[in-house]
Amino acid sequence: MKIVVIGAGALGSYYGGRLQQAGQQVQFVVRKNRAQQLREQGLNITSPHGNYEFNELQFTEDVHDIQQVDLVLLTVKGFHLRGALPDLKVLVDKGAKVLPLLNGLEHISILQDELGEANVIGGSAFIIATLNEKGHVVHSNRNHDLIYGPLHPSQQEICDEFEQAVSSAIMGASRTENILIRLWIKYMFITAFSGVTTASNLPIGTIRNYPETNRVLEKALVEMQMLANAHGIGLTERNVAQALEDIAALPDEATSSMHQDRRKNQSLEVEHLQGGALRLAEKVHIELPVIETLYALIKPFEQ
Numbered sequence: 001m002k003i004v005v006i007g008a009g010a011l012g013s014y015y016g017g018r019l020q021q022a023g024q025q026v027q028f029v030v031r032k033n034r035a036q037q038l039r040e041q042g043l044n045i046t047s048p049h050g051n052y053e054f055n056e057l058q059f060t061e062d063v064h065d066i067q068q069v070d071l072v073l074l075t076v077k078g079f080h081l082r083g084a085l086p087d088l089k090v091l092v093d094k095g096a097k098v099l100p101l102l103n104g105l106e107h108i109s110i111l112q113d114e115l116g117e118a119n120v121i122g123g124s125a126f127i128i129a130t131l132n133e134k135g136h137v138v139h140s141n142r143n144h145d146l147i148y149g150p151l152h153p154s155q156q157e158i159c160d161e162f163e164q165a166v167s168s169a170i171m172g173a174s175r176t177e178n179i180l181i182r183l184w185i186k187y188m189f190i191t192a193f194s195g196v197t198t199a200s201n202l203p204i205g206t207i208r209n210y211p212e213t214n215r216v217l218e219k220a221l222v223e224m225q226m227l228a229n230a231h232g233i234g235l236t237e238r239n240v241a242q243a244l245e246d247i248a249a250l251p252d253e254a255t256s257s258m259h260q261d262r263r264k265n266q267s268l269e270v271e272h273l274q275g276g277a278l279r280l281a282e283k284v285h286i287e288l289p290v291i292e293t294l295y296a297l298i299k300p301f302e303q
Helices: 010-021 032-041 078-093 106-115 153-166 179-200 204-209 211-230 237-248 257-263 274-283 289-301
Strands: 002-006 025-029 044-046 071-074 097-100 122-131 137-149 172-175
Touching (some): 002 010, 002 078, 010 122, 010 137, 071 078, 071 153, 078 097, 097 153, 106 274, 122 179, 122 257, 153 172, 179 204, 179 211, 179 237, 179 289, 204 211, 204 237, 211 237, 211 274, 211 289, 257 289
Parallel strands (some): 002 025, 002 071, 044 137, 137 172
């Protein structure tokens, strides 16, 4: 399968690497600084599931260099979504379908409006990974799940092809016909988890040690469940309980990618996650006081 990854950060590099390791043709579309780093340092993955070094690394700064493509993995941060649209349109014109692995929900409708509903597959990633000083991937826990599924009846064939491609890849890939529900479950989790860890500037172990702080996390999850249901999704109390169980199982030092970005003084996805939730709430005329407070506390660090 001919796969193009837009965004060679930790997420894109990890999944792109595992797909290449499994024998797929993978190319990365990167910006100038990342291209220079890849030329100088190369790229490899350190992971509990086994390390991988790119012996043959294909990347370009110009999407027009790509001749053939079946699928695009879109792994940019939310604040880079608009900037990626021109490249995505070029690749869709070449016949590609787009599988976005962004956090949040607003990007789905944006991509569908810009690229056409039939060209946007649903997907989400569950992984804790970052780039080290050399730009190499450090995958720090065993979770590396990728879920995907059709959002349009015409996407069964491309999902079949991707299912075959990931069948031998080192990742926890799974296909679902209920991808929209799974996207909302992830959105509920990541908005609460990233919000509390980033606003408090604390890892999850410290948050769990203080019942008062941990309750903020619980209330944020409940608000996100309410938001999903106001949009007709139907999340249950069991979905909230499962999110709390997943958080309880994390090691004490675990934290969100947004909190890691705050520690590094990098741009934050607060507008894409918490801000997006507030805009979605406004559309259905409900209030999210905890999410709104987290948004306000993180906003000064957005950069």
